[in-house]
Amino acid sequence: MSSGTTELTWFKSSYSGSQGDSCVEVAIAEQAVHVRDSKDLSRPPFAVAREGWVPFVRFVAEGSEE
Structure with missing residues (x-):
């Protein structure tokens, strides 16, 4: 992608764990x-x-249920 990632607005994914151990943005x-x-x-x-x-x-969701 040509867009630089520094120009993006990041937010925590709803799929991230609530314990702080899975921090996906x-x-x-x-x-x-x-x-x-x-x-x-x-x-x-x-x-x-x-x-x-x-x-x-x-x-990803289906794979995490195994």
């Missing part, structure tokens, strides 16, 4: 949803195309 941009680990900002965020966001979240 997301930022919604025009063409993608960006995802990062707020506890380790040295790791680069990744982006999911907007049309792929719902299938991505569904896949």
Whole structure:
């Protein structure tokens, strides 16, 4: 994605744990949803195309039930 992640507004995902151990933040941009680990900002965020966001979240949610 051409958009720099420093220009994004990040917020804690509703899928993050309430205990503070799963800190996932997301930022919604025009063409993608960006995802990062707020506890380790040295790791680069990744982006999911907007049309792929719902299938991505569904896949992650289904995988976490195993």
